[in-house]
Amino acid sequence: MVTETALATDVLVRTRTVGRMRVHALETGLVRLDGGAMFGVVPKPLWEKRIPADARNRIPLAMRCLLVETPDALVLVETGLGNKENEKFLDIYGVDNAPSDPRYPDRLQEAIAAAGFSVDDVSIVVDTHLHFDHAGGNTYRDGDGEIRLSFPNATYHVQRGEWEWAHRSNERTSASYLPHNFDPVMEAGRLELLEGDGEIIPGVSVYRTPGHCPHHQSVLLSSEGQTACFVADVMPTMAHLPLPWIMGYDVEPLVTLESKRALLRRAADERWLLVSTHDPFTPWGYVAHDGKQARLEEAA
Ligand SMILES: [Zn+2]
Numbered sequence: 186m187v188t189e190t191a192l193a194t195d196v197l198v199r200t201r202t203v204g205r206m207r208v209h210a211l212e213t214g215l216v217r218l219d220g221g222a223m224f225g226v227v228p229k230p231l232w233e234k235r236i237p238a239d240a241r242n243r244i245p246l247a248m249r250c251l252l253v254e255t256p257d258a259l260v261l262v263e264t265g266l267g268n269k270e271n272e273k274f275l276d277i278y279g280v281d282n283a284p285s286d287p288r289y290p291d292r293l294q295e296a297i298a299a300a301g302f303s304v305d306d307v308s309i310v311v312d313t314h315l316h317f318d319h320a321g322g323n324t325y326r327d328g329d330g331e332i333r334l335s336f337p338n339a340t341y342h343v344q345r346g347e348w349e350w351a352h353r354s355n356e357r358t359s360a361s362y363l364p365h366n367f368d369p370v371m372e373a374g375r376l377e378l379l380e381g382d383g384e385i386i387p388g389v390s391v392y393r394t395p396g397h398c399p400h401h402q403s404v405l406l407s408s409e410g411q412t413a414c415f416v417a418d419v420m421p422t423m424a425h426l427p428l429p430w431i432m433g434y435d436v437e438p439l440v441t442l443e444s445k446r447a448l449l450r451r452a453a454d455e456r457w458l459l460v461s462t463h464d465p466f467t468p469w470g471y472v473a474h475d476g477k478q479a480r481l482e483e484a485a
Pocket of ligand 1: 318319421
């Protein structure tokens with residue numbers, strides 16, 4: 186039985202290198218989501234062996250972000266959940282992301298300081314998509330109740346299609362999109378809308394991995410022949426490595442299937458370090474592929 190005391194989220198910052206880049210995995214807290222919804226068509230007797238559920242059938246999920254030191258910029262990939270939600274919301278989703286030091290509004294900003302930087306140093310933010318557990322820390326509520334940009338010197342990046350999708354939400358998708366996480370960024374003129382795959386700065390590029398939402402993107406970091414991929418919700422945990430293990434939350438699960446099939450093939454062939462957003466136990470690792478399926482080769 187795995188206990189929550191063994192969670193990877195207990196370590197605020199982990200640092201390694203990708204070529205000449207230093208990358209810091211920032212543990213910005215936990216969210217707890219329904220285990221059945223997280224594993225879609227997979228029966229509970231299978232998934233609960235991988236991630237045990239609590240009395241409300243919820244499983245603990247990390248909200249891991251990545252801070253990347255490149256020669257050109259300090260880049261932040263994803264921003265966690267932030268500090269703007271009320272008690273009822275925090276209870277429903279089992280959110281645990283309060284900082285241990287009250288000078289910081291949330292654990293993301295505390296982790297950036299622990300990695301040796303200030304929020305003012307971040308010049309590029311990449312949102313893989315705009316769901317509240319991935320883009321909530323784009324903004325924060327200050328002591329006077331005002332909503333402010335968390336990274337005042339940064340340009341934020343998301344796919345144009347995701348921006349439009351977030352503003353065309355329907356009864357199935359609207360609970361995930363909270364406008365105070367992204368509209369203030371646009372109003373401040375700080376949001377750059379991307380049109381498909383491409384490089385943001387040398388060594389940092391995005392590529393579309395649709396399915397969870399139609400314009401979801403993953404982030405690739407490349408330096409001196411080494412590559413890391415911040416996977417995000419195309420494969421939310423390492424338990425989702427088997428191809429049919431796809432979230433019930435996904436709006437296009439068969440599109441996720443193909444995105445994940447292609448991603449895992451390349452990740453094995455090109456030896457990408459995969460960085461997981463939500464895995465509560467394994468922040469990153471390499472995969473091997475036997476021609477049919479991928480498995481975790483090395484939890485780095
Ligand atoms: Zn997510």
